[in-house]
Amino acid sequence: METLNQFSKLFLLEIRNTMGLLFWGNLVLAALVFTFRFALFSKDSQRHLLVFGFSKIFQTLAWMAFFLRTNTVTFNAIIILIPNTLIFASYYLESIAMLMLVKGSSKKAYRIQTILFALGLLSFYYVVWIQSASNILVSLASLNIFLLLIIPALRFLTETRSSLFKKILGFNYIILLVVLIFRMIYPLIKTSTTLYSVDVTQKIIFLIVFLMMMISGVGYLLLLQEEKEIQIKKLLEDKDKFFSIIAHDLRGPFNGIIGLSELLLEKDNQLEPKETNEFIHLIHQSSKNTFSLLENLLTWAKSQTGSLEFSPVQLEISAITNKTISLLANIAKSKNITLRSEIVGNQYVVADKNMLETIFRNLITNALKFTEADGEVRISIKKEKNQTIFSIKDNGIGIAPQKITNLFAINYRKNTLGTNDETGSGLGLMLCKDFVEKHNGEIWVESEVGKGSEFKFSIPDTFD
Template sequence: MKANYRTIFTVGLLILIFQISAKQNFLLFHTIVELSSIVIAFAVFIVTWNTRKMLDNNYLYFVGIAYVFIGTLDLLHTITYPGMNIIPGTIFYTNQFWVATRFLEASAFIMGFWFLKRRKTLNGDITILSFCLVTTLIVLSILTWKIFPVCYIAGVGQTAFKIGAEYVIIAMLFFAGLLLYSSRISFTPTVFRFLALSLLFAVLSEFCFTLYVSIFSLPNELGHYAKLISFFLIYKANVETGFTNPTELIFKDLKDNEVKYRTLAENLPELIFRFDRAFKCLYANKALGEFLQHEREPYTGKKLSHMGFPKSFEDLLIKLLIEVKQSRVIHETNFDLKEANYAYSFSIQVIPEYGIDHHHGTYLIICHDITELKITEKRLHELNATKDKFFSIIAHDLRNPFTSLISFSEMIYKNVNRLSAEKIENFAMRMNDSARQAFTLLENLLHWSKMQTGVLKPDLEQLNAVELLNEIKYISSAIAMTKGVEINIEESSSGRILADKQMMDTVLRNILTNAIKFSYENSNIVLKAYDHQENVVFSVKDSGVGISKENIELLFRTDRNFSTTGTQHEKGTGLGLKLCREFVEISGGSIWLESEPGLGTTIYFTIPSVKN
């Protein structure tokens, strides 16, 4: 428990997210589970490709490359799922992509063993081109040529081909399991266990998909869980084990032959050197000379302190050697070297090598350059942060129309005996408007989700400032009316701006919602848009509670979550203005506010105007 608490916490959190999403909306559950497995598949490929020079196992190399194409087909399976409405058609493409992807995955598991037996290193470029060709043919056969057999019929269920294909895939996975067992000597025990369990959960996943009648049934849900676990175990085998214990993979075959060890170590890109108990250098490979920019200088016989390492790097190595000398166990750490002309990230291992008497030993140091891995990891964090922002936008923006629905429905059932038919009809019409707004917003967000994964990029188009203000006034009038707040438009610019429509709607909607939230009953809110130099300046002014100067800067800070309740104790998330700032800045504008406690607040933002 103590050693794996992070994994236990992560798994528990994922289970909670999956269960909540499954109860709320099966499409949301399916999308989250599939995106999780797709992220894992891409991570397997990224790290496998970046560590291909260290990876001496052709099977892990081949399977690692395959997963980027498996992830790509799974992405197509996700976006063609019923309800996504991204790729139109009457055929259930999602089931076809599922079968094709699982065939590709099972085939990769089997073909990998043929490459495992070859002594020659796998050619990564040819392998990628081959997978790319196969993947393209699969996509064309389903979406363009439409020659791929139908796998699901609405009202009937799975076709005979779909069920039969699942059993064929199960047989292929069992065959891969037999090959894995017969080749287990080629893997470390840990990697063998991960691969075996991954195949087992893949079989369970396929078996679940032979049982379900509806795509929303329990076997379908269980099948996705098993698939996600299978992908995670491949991740553990290809990524974590390959980095956490690299010496076990790289030097597994070198312990019996010192000459072979020296030949390989001399040509490795990692820094490899050995010290005696007095910390004198016994061996240093060629990479060390390149790193220190003294390629011809001999290091053998020099003390560590005289080898010319950067000061911070030298201090760390001495500290690690002392600790290993005292504890006699392997020490591992990561170190960022930012000194003078050096800018590296290293994964450092100090390994004690004791003789039979355990007294006269040496110390092997291996420094893996993980600079590219750090950059990749940072990129993955950025992608994950973008995903979190997107989900935050969905949660934040969907609240407004549903608040209106709740408010009007509450008015009706509390006053049903006192309301006239005309009044009820008016409320019903406004509830219908709010429902349509919610639908429109959700549809827009689904279209937005098709934007390229990574940083959010605006889809620029020419927009009329007056139309934007009128539209946001209409959308927000229902919420304002429940509070007796009147929204007026003054000094509307006749100019046009160059911006993303969805982003501008989100910015104005969030700012106006905040203005209503902090306005007193029966007060006014003024919307303006006027030309200033090469921009159009938008402003939203309320006469509400205002905000103190010391709290103004907290509203836009991403490292703080500042939120206060409204005049009727309305709660907020603290995300609205942060999202507004990011969307305004990514659109080439700026945002600021002016406020006095008790006198109200005015929020301004600029957007570049269209040049005549």
């Protein structure tokens, strides 16, 4: 029995000792997070780690403030507010970092977290101002942390195609939430309970909080590492698929150029001027197609390696579209396609100039390719819900429904010849998707076979 009692003391650290553990634990986690940030991760992950790292720093400072508080009897509003504000701020930042790991987290979700943080802080300040009892403060603090963590924890568990490791981390937060629920109720039942109580239950709660904090901190880093490895694997798969596409699509134009040039060399004296001009025209067209493919290849490679600079500035939209129309006017003229823009002057968007030009060039080229002679391609925009929606609409051959779903994916590419047997790699649409997403926008297509297609993409008025 005595041995059992001694063993139980392993799990019943003094409150201040546990606070010391929480201080050192968060300090070590903060050091690990910033080491990972500077050494291992991409720009996206660095943002996650910066937010998560600051959450650990705030919590480190909070537990140090709790530990250094020697007078726990006299009511001192400042001494109470400083550590609790740091605690609330740390869990707010941790909840934001959790949402960053959940695909499809909307701005609304982040706003909700900010509102919960502000309301929780104000409610706590109010009960301190009216000098509520210590057990009320403890209970309210637990409630505020619970409300900050509940949504991200549930998103972790319910996310579609969530990895097993993410679900395990989600369950860890659920355990912490259960402890917080108990900590909300327990001080109200046992009214003598305060943060510094020597009550055995309080000691166990603090120990569980410490363990969950360590698991969640290390787990967060491991989860980012896992996602990085998944991303690298996908990039390698896309690279292999991409090079097989490029090898296939470059072969055709080069074979055409080589074959036609050989004919010109062999039969130079036997060809009529008209036939020679036709061969030269075909060689010129094949050369332009090859150059366009290589241009997209270079742009895609820069985008994938992160060396493509993203510099959004305020742009007049008509200047971009008019320039693109001028560049593609000859292609439209060769098929007698009416290419017109309904965009007037003095309409602006904040975007990267080169990327926006690439998006328009590829989408308009695509529209011209799949539009019959004497057809029409129309460019327009509209403002909707704090964003600009661009439209490139044609009355061409359209796209079958089964092809639309995977139209922007490299792994499901199926080459379709244009109305004049124009070829393409599908790389242009992939670039459009990549560049639109860099602006926090979306791209989609509405189409009906035989009636044409309308490619649309959005760019928010403001974005990070």
